Amino acid sequence: MKKTTAAALALTLGSGGAIADAGSQRGPLSESDMQAVSPALERYADNRLVSKLWKGTDLSPRDRSLITVAAVIARNQTILLPEQFELALDNGVTPAELSETITHLAFYAGWGNAVAATAVAKEVFAARGVRADQLPGAKEPLLPLDEKAEAARAARVDKSIGTAAPGLVRDTTDVLFRDLWLRPGLTPRDRSLITVSALIANGQDQQIPPHLNRAMDNGLTQEQASGALSHLAYYAGWPNAFSAAPVFKKVFEQRETK
Amino acid sequence: MKKTTAAALALTLGSGGAIADAGSQRGPLSESDMQAVSPALERYADNRLVSKLWKGTDLSPRDRSLITVAAVIARNQTILLPEQFELALDNGVTPAELSETITHLAFYAGWGNAVAATAVAKEVFAARGVRADQLPGAKEPLLPLDEKAEAARAARVDKSIGTAAPGLVRDTTDVLFRDLWLRPGLTPRDRSLITVSALIANGQDQQIPPHLNRAMDNGLTQEQASGALSHLAYYAGWPNAFSAAPVFKKVFEQRETK
């Protein structure tokens, strides 16, 4: 089948290769389902998403899958979840990384989004025979913490909102930055990439700068960040991409003049 | 049946007539389903939505359906989709226009929203016997383009975000303004109306001014724009309407002093 061939090619070429499995981008619908409502939508799926967007060279197919999965979870787009999970696994996102992505987004997109994603991933993992030993453990040895940078972050947050929400400040330190962010199941760069993607997907522009800076500090290039933003226009809608774009621009400019 | 009678009356009166089919506004629930949880919600459905909101004379029933459908798709409110699609068809939105609305919102609300809407519209179209030749084609002869205005728009966007997101700028031109927006399946005025409705529905106030101006340039009156905003308070929630209102006010004032 087409999918298997593409997956095989991807294996041959490695995840940096331009040959990506692009899925059908129709979720659970067939070509004729879509044409029964909108032949134009079917054309866009095929001509734009499958044939162009997913073949773009500014992002690896794996990155494209990571950010799409993040957007779809963050927006609770359950109809797209099964295909995008399959596609992510075909494009080189490991089950462990997909698991960790869902866990991470429980905190960045909301608990219910992660529960809904888990219900779908369970079926996808079962169908592929993913075993327990392929998943990140409940507790893992954590990545080393940059104590100085973390202390500075915590102080900054405490100063700005500590009196208003001490519980939030405390949990941000204990649950997020001294636990979740240090879990080894995703590289810091990938963790930042899905965080920024979720922020764009939900129009949370105000929170983008620190996370985009962190992503770039952790190795995301400007070309990749820009490619992610352009990709997400399709899944988060143009208005969310257009609101995020000036924020990206400002971050890029500030990093250049540093 | 009630629905058929209302549809017949609408045909007699034309889409400008005040007699609208207003549906039940309960989605798939029955009167007694709703009363088993909230007799008050049932009262509001009947007394406020069906008997007043949908009978308001500031908007035609067709406009009211177009903006409700846009809001419900934009918010991925799948439980309301079937009734609102039926109602739209009863109120004079053609299957072709509904098809094109879904296609348009793939780009303005996100791909997954359009896929979810397509899955529902497929059933509604099948039950009504909508045929392929009633739908807009995958590719249609495009409306004439105002090259000068489009060049100005493209230059403005390129200047503001071109360095940060060249791919986004390119696709905005190629996919949206030189393709989607020129498709003849919706009048420019209707296309703008559903775009503005989707922006209100998702709280994307920042993006409203250019689209509201475009809508009014294309024939949407201030009374209709204002009526759409008031109508959408019910479907997008009061907070989204209240955040959009000052933006509308500013656009109205700027147009008056021009």
Added chain:
Amino acid sequence: MKKTTAAALALTLGSGGAIADAGSQRGPLSESDMQAVSPALERYADNRLVSKLWKGTDLSPRDRSLITVAAVIARNQTILLPEQFELALDNGVTPAELSETITHLAFYAGWGNAVAATAVAKEVFAARGVRADQLPGAKEPLLPLDEKAEAARAARVDKSIGTAAPGLVRDTTDVLFRDLWLRPGLTPRDRSLITVSALIANGQDQQIPPHLNRAMDNGLTQEQASGALSHLAYYAGWPNAFSAAPVFKKVFEQRETK
């Protein structure tokens, strides 16, 4: 069963007691469902949400349920609705209050959110044998209105957006402040608490100040408001809580200097 014991304890201790039923926080998933995708998510559900968050003493279990239900309805997180409705009833939210919460959020989160919540609550109420006479009536004798304060509110809104959206201004007075807000099924303090929770859940920061002030005027303490914000980080996602926090801080500071 665990649930019954917890409910019995809660009855013994009163709703102010620290012993709360905290549910499983897995929605419809089982422990092993969750572990098949993410053992870490299961650990967070158990160690963080069930064992810590829901046992926090800054909010009563009943308040915690009210705000969680509000957030889950406002975000249309249907997968969490059944468990959170059950939990709310176990934690001392009466069926009448849950009914009224859904009705209220029809206007603050959007009509479709309330319809989706009604479809789920219907099943929960039926399973518990909730009778019609336990629900608030379609029309109830309204709470007394502070005519002077309401006239001031109406004048303020009319001045700021009246020319742009007269229909919205009219319905805000007639449907919301002279009807919905005066229904006796929820105390004004609880009504404000769920409103603020819905605003945080959907990132509608701009609308928070008047509603947070109203909540505190109606008896919500700063500690409770702050506790609600911290709690909601888990259900609305950290970015929404972080965007709301500076708004909360400013409101708290302005009230202190008055």
